[in-house]
Amino acid sequence: MSSSRELLAALVGFDTTSRESNLQLIEFVRDYLAQFDVPCELIFNDERSKANLFATLGPDDRPGIVLSGHTDVVPVDGQAWSVPPFELTEKGGKLYGRGTADMKGYIACVLAAVPKLLAAPLRMPVHIALSYDEEVGCLGVRSLLAELAQRPHTPLLCIIGEPTELKPVLGHKGKLAMRCDVHGAACHSAYAPQGVNAIEYAAELIGELGRIGSRLRAPALHDRRFDPPFSTVQTGVINGGKALNIVPENCRFDFEVRALPAQDPREVAEQLARYAEQEILPRMRAVNAASDISFSELSAYPGLATDAQSQAAQLIAQFCGSSEFGTVAFGTEGGLFDAIGIPTVVCGPGSMDQGHKADEFVSVEQLDKCDAMLERMALVLRSL
Numbered sequence: 001m002s003s004s005r006e007l008l009a010a011l012v013g014f015d016t017t018s019r020e021s022n023l024q025l026i027e028f029v030r031d032y033l034a035q036f037d038v039p040c041e042l043i044f045n046d047e048r049s050k051a052n053l054f055a056t057l058g059p060d061d062r063p064g065i066v067l068s069g070h071t072d073v074v075p076v077d078g079q080a081w082s083v084p085p086f087e088l089t090e091k092g093g094k095l096y097g098r099g100t101a102d103m104k105g106y107i108a109c110v111l112a113a114v115p116k117l118l119a120a121p122l123r124m125p126v127h128i129a130l131s132y133d134e135e136v137g138c139l140g141v142r143s144l145l146a147e148l149a150q151r152p153h154t155p156l157l158c159i160i161g162e163p164t165e166l167k168p169v170l171g172h173k174g175k176l177a178m179r180c181d182v183h184g185a186a187c188h189s190a191y192a193p194q195g196v197n198a199i200e201y202a203a204e205l206i207g208e209l210g211r212i213g214s215r216l217r218a219p220a221l222h223d224r225r226f227d228p229p230f231s232t233v234q235t236g237v238i239n240g241g242k243a244l245n246i247v248p249e250n251c252r253f254d255f256e257v258r259a260l261p262a263q264d265p266r267e268v269a270e271q272l273a274r275y276a277e278q279e280i281l282p283r284m285r286a287v288n289a290a291s292d293i294s295f296s297e298l299s300a301y302p303g304l305a306t307d308a309q310s311q312a313a314q315l316i317a318q319f320c321g322s323s324e325f326g327t328v329a330f331g332t333e334g335g336l337f338d339a340i341g342i343p344t345v346v347c348g349p350g351s352m353d354q355g356h357k358a359d360e361f362v363s364v365e366q367l368d369k370c371d372a373m374l375e376r377m378a379l380v381l382r383s384l
């Protein structure tokens with residue numbers, strides 16, 4: 001039987017950056033669970049280069065608890081690591097390596113808890129759900145959720161183990177990532193009025209996004225549980241133009257909306273599309289009729305807002321030993337679980353302050369506390 005620390009060392013050793021396959025890690029988990037006669041379902045992507053994993057401990061004829069985590073990690077490219085990123089290093093009570101906080105530390109604790117959960121014995125099932133491509137838009141988990149939606153028994157609770165320092169989190173914002181392509185008309189810059197400058201019109205659209213974002217800051221729209229307490233809009237990438245003496249024909253920019261759970265981020269995209277159609281395109285086409293503006297969705301996931309009085313909230317409070325519920329600024333797969341009727345909370349070891357950075361780490365203390373939380377969960381489940 002392996003400890004969470006030993007299992008974390010194994011998990012960190014797999015380079016599961018989102019651009020890479022996660023199959024070696026998934027096969028490792030599958031083989032680990034096979035030692036305890038726990039069968040696994042693998043749900044592959046179309047190329048069969050990545051897979052989700054779903055396993056059930058205990059009876060499968062009633063609702064239970066889902067312990068969910070994503071297996072992919074963000075790149076280490078360009079980061080100044082002082083330790084090997086894909087090798088666990090322990091120093092000063094901290095465990096360093098890519099994914100230790102986000103979120104292989106939680107997965108290691110879940111796997112380490114398997115023998116104790118099986119020995120409980122369990123009166124309701126505990127499901128282990130591992131996904132791929134969370135870091136690039138919560139993509140992989142969708143095929144897993146499509147399978148779960150067909151099952152006869154909806155789980156009572158899903159615990160997403162993103163790093164919250166083991167504080168129970170009931171809410172986070174939703175996200176919509178969009179791309180805008182502006183197609184104008186090129187010409188020599190000496191005759192600029194004869195062209196349609198795609199960069200300048202893109203700048204007008206970006207300016208309108210700023211005005212939309214300002215309106216979202218209105219105090220009447222605030223939710224003080226969140227930081228910041230309003231929905232946000234930002235443009236993160238822009239490309240266009242070929243040379244200074246050529247009026248640019250094309251410009252592309254990507255923007256995102258992070259919306260409070262009660263607000264629909266698509267409203268921002270719809271407002272911008274209306275502005276483009278009514279205010280920008282007529283001026284562009286007055287010069288060149290072939291001018292165009294198009295929008296495409298890059299990724300999206302819903303927000304999460306679990307009721308503090310719900311059974312799910314009361315269960316996580318028992319597992320954590322705390323009912324001081326909070327929210328987080330970052331997104332998770334939780335909103336997608338919740339959208340198919342599985343009540344969801346976010347609670348895991350470590351802090352996102354360490355996630356996505358060089359020398360990412362989770363403290364030994366946090367790992368130990370997560371082990372203890374899962375032990376309490378086993379005790380609670382025995383009494384239900």
